[in-house]
Amino acid sequence: MSDEAHRATLTDQQFGQGRAEHGEEALRAEAAGGDFKLQPHPDIPRVSTDKPLLVIVLDGLGESKYHDQYNAVHCAKTPTLDGLKAQAPRRWRTLRAHGTAVGLPSDADMGNSEVGHNALGAGQVVDQGAKCVDNALATGELFKLDGWKYIEGNAKAGTLHLIGLLSDGGVHSRYDQLMLLMEGCIKQGVKRIRLHVLSDGRDVNDDTAVAWVERLHGDCGKLSAQHSVDVRIASGGGRMAVTMDRYESDWRVVQRGYYAHVLGEAPHYFKDPVEAVRTLKKGNSVSDQYVDPWVVVDAADKPVGAVQDGDAVVTFNFRADRMVELSQALEYKDFTKFDRKRWPDFRFAGMMQYDGELHLPKHFLVPPPLIERASEQYVVGTGLHVFACSESQKIGHVTFFWNGNRSGYLDPQLEKFEEIPSDQGISFDKAPAMKAREIARTTKQALLSGQYEFVRCNFANPDMVGHTGNLQAAIEAVAVTDECVKGLLDAVQQCGGRFLLTADHGNAEDMVQRDKSGEPVFRDGKPVELTSHTLNPVPCAIGGPSMPDSVHFRDDLPQAGLANVTATFINLLGFQAPDFYKPTLIASNEFTWVFVCSIFLALFVAYGIGANDVANAFGSSVGAKALTMKQAIVVAAICEFGGAVLLGAGVTSTIRSNIANLNDYKNKPDLYMYGMLCALLATGIWLIVASYFELPVSTTHSIVGSVIGMSMVAAGASSVVWSKSKDSFPYLEGVSVIVISWFTSPLLAGICGAILFLFTRHAVLRRKNSYVLSLWMLPLFTFLTVWIGCFYIIQKGPKLSEKVDNAKNAWISTCFAAGGALIAGLVGVPLIKRQVTRDWDELCKAEVIPELRGAATEQTGKGMKDSDSDSGSANAPGTTPEPSAEGVVGAGHPERTPAALRDLRKSKIWGAVTKSSNFNIHEVISEDEKVHDLHANGEQFDKKTELSFKYLQVFTAMCNSFAHGSNDVANAIGPFAGIYAVWQCTCVNSKSDVPVWILVIGGVGIVLGLATYGYKIMRVLGVKMTKLTNSRGYCVELAAAAVIIVGSRYGLPLSTTHCMVGAVTGIGIVEAVSGHRPEGANANGRAFNWVLLIKFFCGWVATLVVAGLTSAAFTAQGVYAPFKTDTDQRVQDSLSLNTTANAIANNLTSFAATSNNVALSQAATIIAQACNSTMVPTPPTTFDAISACVNTAMVTLNNTLIAGSA
Incomplete structure (x- = not known):
């Protein structure tokens, strides 16, 4: 019934009391407050009175999985609803409308019209x-x-x-x-x-x-x-x-x-x-x-x-x-x-x-559950005109329950509620159409009237007739409803508007009681009627000529409920929904170009990761000749891909390290997308530049720096979290933590690397029988290596770390390590002994050929000859041998390499692609005197002992690579994942799903970067910084992994890159301070390159600065560039303001003439002059000027009216 009819039941005294305490004026003031004003949607244009939004609620019409004769919706002729359903999943889907989805105690509770409309209007799941x-x-x-x-x-x-x-x-x-x-x-x-x-x-x-x-x-x-x-x-x-x-x-x-x-x-x-x-x-x-x-x-x-x-x-x-x-x-x-x-x-x-x-x-x-901040408060607060219609049985649902359990109007000037009186004195199954046609006719008139931006209606008959248990009547009710829906959708098409159709709960779609298997229950040979509501989902469809083609339903909310409809229809009105509402059901892909560009930029960033981040992880392995360049690339390809796809993050942080406040972008998803695009570009450029200058930098810090620069331009410096305290260790987060990591990462890794190398050198390497001791120590080293590697992989892999706590991880790692040690003792020692003997024989053969020895292989003292001067080619002594392509087939053999393939191998393109894999990073030893001195001054250990550490080092490198793929790859593409999430749902989240194909893009880029440009970082870390052999390289990689494990456990701010550099530094310092130099070595020569360490540190600082400035420049160019459409809109707004102000001026002039008020006449003149000074004014200046004039005129008018009334 209408609000007036409802109030007619009260005496004047009682009505006055209700109005004074909770009446229209208070509600209207509440709704009209600025706090309830909605912000425009970035992609969906605002509705207008000539192109409104229609929301249709089909009361009691759900979707049942039983398509039999007891399903009135299935049995009825519903060509309109069937046509909407054919648009699934793009513009048709189902929603949960019962249980916890609508605020009821459990999912065994059926939904109802009241809680359903509460959810539709509130945008939240409210305790009922x-x-x-x-x-x-x-x-x-x-x-x-x-x-x-x-x-x-x-x-x-x-x-x-x-x-x-x-x-x-x-x-x-x-x-x-x-x-x-x-x-x-x-x-x-x-x-x-x-x-x-x-x-x-x-x-x-x-x-x-x-x-x-x-x-x-x-x-x-x-x-x-x-x-x-x-x-x-x-x-x-x-x-x-x-x-x-x-x-x-x-x-x-x-x-x-x-x-x-x-x-x-x-x-x-x-x-x-x-x-x-x-x-x-x-x-x-x-x-x-x-x-x-x-x-x-x-x-x-x-x-x-x-x-x-x-x-x-x-x-x-x-x-x-x-x-x-x-x-x-x-x-x-x-x-x-x-x-x-x-x-x-x-x-x-x-x-x-x-x-x-x-x-x-x-x-x-x-106390009643009065729902605050219901959608109607925002709609009215934004100034939209609303029309709601239903018959008596359901009018309260599109008014009282929709409005958060508030009776009456929030603003009678903006709202109109039309009640169609329901039939009285007859059962609903006797007239199953009820008042559906009258509702449709009245609602259509409102749609075409040009008076309302938002129209909603409720068809009661599927529910009310369904409650009677009369199946045939319910079928007729559904058919009539479908007919009425068609008429309304035709009206939407006629006026060029848009629509959303849904239901509040299930009923008519299942009208028989069923057993647990879903079969109908019979009693005395007749099916037992089901007259209650159901637990079935309800349909939801969107469309209309004014809806952008890019708008469609999201696919990441399979459990969405009725409360999600609120944000959806607010979006369709052309506004952004409040942040605390349940997420919208729709996505708009107006910025597909940003998403497409981000795919290529993500590949570009991944290329930089491969050239820098992955290269520094393998630098010690290649530098110590445990792996050749080609082998390192193959291992990286397998392990990085395996780690990313098998254990990679299903969800990643879109902004790393909580470095920026996402709330600043909640209402600006388009700006967030563009900013992240700029961050990707800046990150990729810096990684390539850093690789060119042989600077091993942190990929995560590169992205963080780019996000900082982007945020400072897009949302201001206050949006960046420079330093923020927290309750857990290390009690800080933000940029300050990154600065701390410049010192903590290399320091801790350096200490750990130095201790591990000192132990290995004292316990094994300097002993007379070091080779035998190394074999005896192999099970112990294997246990330590497998334990750290296993723990590291589980801890770094998000898919495992979420399910396995540290205690369980330690037990799992211990079991694997014990098994590895047992296998190493029983099987590994004989195999390694045999392999070392073979490598030793090849090394001896190589040393008797002068061409292969070179100047650096000459005897310099009593120590054994070092192999650092070897060519470093794929088959250099001491590296894992690779089969030769030459000599496998003869010149005339039919399987000889085709001429076209040989020509391709000689091409510049092939040379660029394979440059890194064919590059000999050890040539710098003979070409650069300082590097030669570093290696000549390094302590030399028994070569067979060194060879026995090679396989442990390779295993450690593989674990590091696998862990890197599982964690760092997904984290590094966080900005891309954020762009992808906004492209899907037009919303900004701190976490974003990472599909496998995104991880594959990361894997492809990484392998390409390592294969074509990784040699620079490998050379500087593996050769130029200090002398690395198999035992030293093993200590470097194990120390870095151990420190990262401890740091991750206690939340220390660590970087994998910084840890690798720190571990190399620790071993280099030990070498420089306490190493035994070979006889004949330069007494003043260095065993560690301190200049490189300082250069690296400067690069770490420059990472934030350069990436940030680059990203800021790109963002500023896009954000502050002139935009033609925006300029045209400003001109149009200026003209509209001039027209309005001129009308005010004319009215004031007329009123002044009749009242002989000089002040009003002067005010009118001021406004007219401000308007006529320029027909197309510069918006900010003229807007302010005219607004000030209008304000002055209104004050003058108000004073005049007060004086007149006095």
């Missing part, structure tokens, strides 16, 4: 009435609140009457709540309780009323006996025949209830309540919901529970709509809807407040 009552009863808080205190005296001194629905459907009431309420009242001292119960058959299966009354009757007897109190059932009837009318559909229903519950008058009297229901059911020929009213009488045929003066009455339903009319009859003094005959002097409270604005009832046991 049942949950509020549950909490109040469980904690005992209910008996401490004002509602109970108001009735407590009467309840203890007289009789406490409890009126409500006897059901466990969880829609209006619950049996467990009724029992808890009675037990609590008895504990409070209540001695006499009378129950007035209404049978259901609507929210629960029909023909269960007798069982429910039997159960309650028994429980009343138990309570009476246990607590020496008097608890009895006093009256009852079926909910649709007695008491529970709504929206003033039939006041006779309420009259029957009032007479039975309050007066003790009914057409039927019984001594026993069970006998009453069983008799009136007439062998189940009467539905539970239509049982006639009945009253229980005593032996003297007097009612046992008529309400008397001094009693207390509580309606224990928590749902509002069907208790409003009874509450009026119980509470209002000047009640006129029917003759109450007698209105006892009792105290009344509802379980909840059923109408918040009208304070109905005035007293209640549990």
Whole structure:
């Protein structure tokens, strides 16, 4: 019913009180506040009155998986709905509309129209009435609140009457709540309780009323006996025949209830309540919901529970709509809807407040769930005109429940609610169309009127007819609804608007009770009707000529519910939804070009990662000749890909290290996308530049620096988290942590590397029988290596680290390490001994050929000859041998390499692609005197001992690479993942899903970067910094991994790159300080390149600065460049403002002439001059000038009016 009709039930005095406390003015002021103004959507244009948005709610029309003859939606002719469904998944999908998705206690609870429309209008999952009552009863808080205190005296001194629905459907009431309420009242001292119960058959299966009354009757007897109190059932009837009318559909229903519950008058009297229901059911020929009213009488045929003066009455339903009319009859003094005959002097409270604005009832046991910041507050606060329509049965759902349980208008100037009176006096299945056609006709008129930007309507008949259990009538109701929907969609097409169609819960799609296997249940050869709501999902469709083609449903919200619809229709209105609303269902790909460009830039960044980050991880292995360049590339390709795809992050941080505040981009996803694109470009450029200058830098820090620069331009310096304290170690986050990592990473890794090398040198390398000792120590080193490698992989791999805690990780690593040590002792030692012997023989053969020895192989002292001067080619002694391509086939062999392939190998393109793999990083030893001195001054150990460490070093390098792929690859492409997420859903999140194909892009780029440009970083770390052999390289890689494990465990700010450099530095310092130099070595020569270390440190500092400045420059160029469309809009706005201001000036001139007011005339002249000074003004200056003039004129006008009224 309309707001005016609803208020007509109140006296003028009562209405005035309600209006003063919670009336229109207060609500309008609340909604019109600036806090409720929505921001424009970046991609979807705003609706207008000539191109509005239509939201259609099909009440009770769900989607069932059972497409049989009991599915009214399936059986009905629905070409319109079928056409919408054919657009799945792009513009049609289903939503959850029951249980926790709409705020009900569990997913076993059916949805209903009230909670459904609450969710549709609120944009949030709000604890509904049942949950509020549950909490109040469980904690005992209910008996401490004002509602109970108001009735407590009467309840203890007289009789406490409890009126409500006897059901466990969880829609209006619950049996467990009724029992808890009675037990609590008895504990409070209540001695006499009378129950007035209404049978259901609507929210629960029909023909269960007798069982429910039997159960309650028994429980009343138990309570009476246990607590020496008097608890009895006093009256009852079926909910649709007695008491529970709504929206003033039939006041006779309420009259029957009032007479039975309050007066003790009914057409039927019984001594026993069970006998009453069983008799009136007439062998189940009467539905539970239509049982006639009945009253229980005593032996003297007097009612046992008529309400008397001094009693207390509580309606224990928590749902509002069907208790409003009874509450009026119980509470209002000047009640006129029917003759109450007698209105006892009792105290009344509802379980909840059923109408918040009208304070109905005035007293209640549990505070109502008034939903703050409902969508209508934002829509009205933004100035949009709204039209809502339905028939009497559902008008409250598109108004009261939609508006967060608020009655009336938020702003009568902007809202109009149209009620179509429902049929009265006939069952809904007798006229299944109900008022659907009238609703469609009225809504169509509103759409085409040019008065409203937002139109919504509700078709009640699928739900109301579905409740009757009449399948054929429900089929007809659905068919009529489809016909009406077609007419509305045609109107949307005609006016060029857009639409959203959904439902509030399921009902008509499944009208038979089913067993656990889904088969229909039969009784006496007939299917058992299902008249209640269902747990099925509901449809949701979008479309319309004014909707951009790029708008479609997201695919990352499979469990979305009705609350997600709110943000969706706000987006379709052309605005961004509030941040705290459930995520929108739609995505808009207006910025596809950004996404496409980001794919190539992500590949570019991955290339830089391969050339720098991965190269520094393999530098020690190639520098120590444990692997050749080609072998390192193959190992990296396998391990990086394997780590990324098998253990890689399913979710990654879009902004690393919490370095920027994402809230600054919540309303600007387009700016966020472009900024991340610039960050990718800046990161890729810096990585290539750093590689060119042989600077091993942190990829993560490169990205962080780029994001800092982007954020400072796009959102201001305040958006960057420079330093922020936190509760956990290391108690800081932000840029300060990165600065700290410049020192902590190399320092800790250097200490660890130095200690490990000192131990290895003392325990093995300097011993006379070092080779034998190395074989004996192999199981120990294997245990240590496998343990650290396994722990490192599990800890760094997000897919494992989320499931395995550190204690379990340690046990897993210990088991693997013990197994590895056992295998090393039993199998590894003989194999390695055999392989070392073979490598030694090849080395000896090489040393007797002068051409292969070179000057650096000459004997310089008593120590053994070093192999650093070897060519470093693929088959250099001491490296893992590779088969030669030459000599495999003869010149005339039919399988000889084709000429075209030989020509390709000689081409410049092939040379560029394979440059890194064919590059000999060790040539610099003979070409650069300083590097030659570094290696000549390094202590020389037994070569066979060194060879025995080669395989441990290779294994450690593989573990490092695998861990790098599992963690760092996904993290490095965080900006790309962020762009991808915005492209999908037009929303900004701190975490983003990382599909496998994104990880593959990272893997491809990494391998290309390492293969074509990784030699520079490998050379500087593996050769130029200090002398690295297999034993030294093993210590470097193991120390770096160990430090990263400890740092990750305790949250220390570490960088993998910095740790590798630190470990090399630690070993180099040990070499420089305590190494035994070979005889003949330069006494003043260095064993460690300190200049390179300083250069590296400068590069780490430059990473943030250069990447940040580069990213800032790119971002500024895009953000502040002139935009033609924007300029045209500003000109149009300027002209509109001039027109408006001129109109004001003319009106003021006219008013001044009639009132002879000089001040007004002067104000008009000022405004006219400001407008005519330039027809197309510069927006900021002229906007401010005209606004100031208009403000001055309004002040003058106001003063004039005040003076006139005085």
